[in-house]
Amino acid sequence: MARTAKIVDLPAITRLDKSKGKISAQLTQILRDAVQNGELKAGDPLPSSRELASSLAISRGTVIQAYDQLIAEGVLSTATRTGTFVSHDLSDTVVIIDETGKQPSDLKPHLTSSAQAYAKILKEFQPIPHRPFAVSVPVGRTRPNDVWRKFGNKFRARGEAIPTGYDEPQGVFSLRHAIAAYVRRSRSVHCEAEQIVICSGIQQALYICSQILFQPHAQVWVEDPAYRGTTALLANIPQQIDIVRIPVDEEGIQVENALNIAPHAQAAFVTPSHQYPLGMPMSLARRSALIAWAKQQHAWIIEDDYDSEIRDYGQPFPSLQGMSPDQVIYLGTFSKVLFPSLRLGYAVLPPALVAPFCGLRALIDRHPPSAEQHVLAAFIQEGYLEKHIRRIRKVYAENRLQLIALVKQYLPPSLAHLQSGDQGMHMVLWLHPKLNDVEIAIAAVNVDVAVKAISTTYSLAQQRPGLIMGLSDFDSEQLHYAMQQLAQIIKQAAFVHQCL
Ligand SMILES: Cc1ncc(COP(=O)(O)O)c(C=O)c1O
Incomplete structure (x- = not known):
């Protein structure tokens, strides 16, 4: 014999809050949750709409609306003699309740190894802050x-x-x-x-x-x-x-x-x-x-x-x-x-x-x-794209010279030197081989400087430390300040790793 659902005894039914309105939507959600978390099982009969309405002191139409919605979703079924019950199609649904009594919604879903790998990649591909020396930030000229x-x-x-x-x-x-x-x-x-x-x-x-x-x-x-x-x-x-x-x-x-x-x-x-x-x-x-x-x-x-x-x-x-x-x-x-x-x-x-x-x-x-x-x-x-490119080429050429001057001003060549080049929107600042570019890049973020560690672009066997520095058009004062900060971080790291 089918278990009789004492629907009014469902703990979740106490969540119904008439002062919040949309009572039918609330009731729908409560019943849907009760089925999903196993409080109501496949085949359990529900009270008639009249009974439930009177026990909750709400209108019968409100209950009918909630039942109709759940019937349309396949959560409930209805038959002439037996009334409304939880759909038998849900009998395969496994409800996992762990030893601590946690409901499925409280448990972390099992992630495949590729899901875990992509979650890790997301961290690496966070947008760079719009700070000196970020690459390709459309600022200034x-x-x-x-x-x-x-x-x-x-x-x-x-x-x-x-x-x-x-x-x-x-x-x-x-x-x-x-x-x-x-x-x-x-x-x-x-x-x-x-x-x-x-x-x-x-x-x-x-x-x-x-x-x-x-x-x-x-x-x-x-x-x-x-x-x-x-x-x-x-x-x-x-x-x-x-x-x-x-x-x-x-x-x-x-x-x-x-x-x-x-x-x-x-x-x-x-x-x-x-x-x-x-x-x-x-x-x-x-x-x-x-x-x-x-x-x-x-x-x-x-x-x-x-x-x-x-x-x-x-x-x-x-x-x-x-x-x-x-x-x-x-x-x-x-x-x-x-x-x-x-x-x-x-x-x-x-x-x-x-x-x-x-x-x-x-x-x-x-x-x-x-x-x-x-x-x-x-x-x-x-013709605006080519005009724009002609303009920004001059800006990047100027910014390249400025970066070269900044590095010369704030960093000794024994610790860092720029790779020469005449194209693109970034330059590589090679670091002393004992320095860790990832650590430096992380420390730089904390002082509002955006540089990328070059070692992450290499295979493990070829890795060497350096920073990818963008030539985005920040103003000169900002760039001087940022370079001072970065130089300080590099010098501190050099002291720790005994490269001085
Ligand atoms: C070498 C290289 N290839 C491809 C891309 C991707 O560019 P897009 O923004 O067009 O996806 C970048 C972006 O930084 C890049 O540096």
Whole structure:
């Protein structure tokens, strides 16, 4: 015989607070919780709506409303003779109550190893505070000018950027067309608009590449050091990619070395125009060797071209894609030349990859916000992007000189020296080998200084301490103060580690 639910005796029913209103919603939640935590079991009958209403001194209609909602959710069922009862479909529901008597909602869910790994990664990818020496913060003279804001207003009010239905997963045509013309002109990339897919930054493009290009356990070459967004991604996707770290020298990735270690790899992830984070361009000899290998192996080269537009003088180095469009997947971004929160980047793909790439793109988030794409398309088409780039190149060149002067003023060369370079938005400050860059970067945050430890970009075997220092356009007073603080931290650490 079925147990009779003494519904009015349910401890939770005392939670019903008539003074708070929405009594039917409260009752629904109380009954739903009672079923979920096992106070009411599958098959338990509930009192009639009349009985429950009178025992709680509420209207019968209120109870009926709550029952109807739970019947619609499948929590309760109803039958002509037996009345309302907890649905039998819930009989498999296991209610876990631990020895301390805790209810399931009090217990921590079991996290898979990949969930735990991603939770750890989140800590590493927290946004950097907008403080000296953060990289690519759009402050001061590098902030996009008023045209950007005006275009936004204009297009949202009455242009193509008004609300619409779903758009193309590949990205709006006007933006793809504008990017194709821009990268052909400025980066010697060979492409048509049809080969371009708009992404939420290079990060998303890297993710899609990692999902569509490789068999499980594929070997891939990754520069050593390399961008953590690439290494953390490849190390954590379920395909269990075999990441073969290849050291870089002043000519870029050591292709000879890679050929000896892993000749049959399926891909190479590289930053040929401006090695991340060290800053040198890949030599022509290395480019040719890399392409020759990729052609022979039918391997892919993933070219991360994140900030090459920003060169202090002379032309940016041409892309690798222009030398071998069938082998190279070219990734570009507006995070550096405009601002990171825009979340717009692009992949230039060999034609056969466009459909699979867009298919996955559609499943992730359909497509990037159309309004931003239209605004950016007009910004590029009307020549403002290139004007903006010309302006910020001068600013970064000036800021580079200022950083060099600051380091000279506040730090002895025996403890820290800057790696020379003439492009990009950051510089590397090498530290005395006995210093711990992670500890220094953490201490710096506490005094409002934002630097990144370079050792995290290396494989364990190659690690050496240094700081990645951004050239964002903070004012001179702020920069002096920040450098003083940082120098103090480094000197204190040097004292502790006996490097003085
Ligand atoms: C080398 C490198 N690649 C890719 C990215 C990712 O850029 P996005 O903001 O376009 O995802 C960054 C960002 O800092 C980077 O430094």
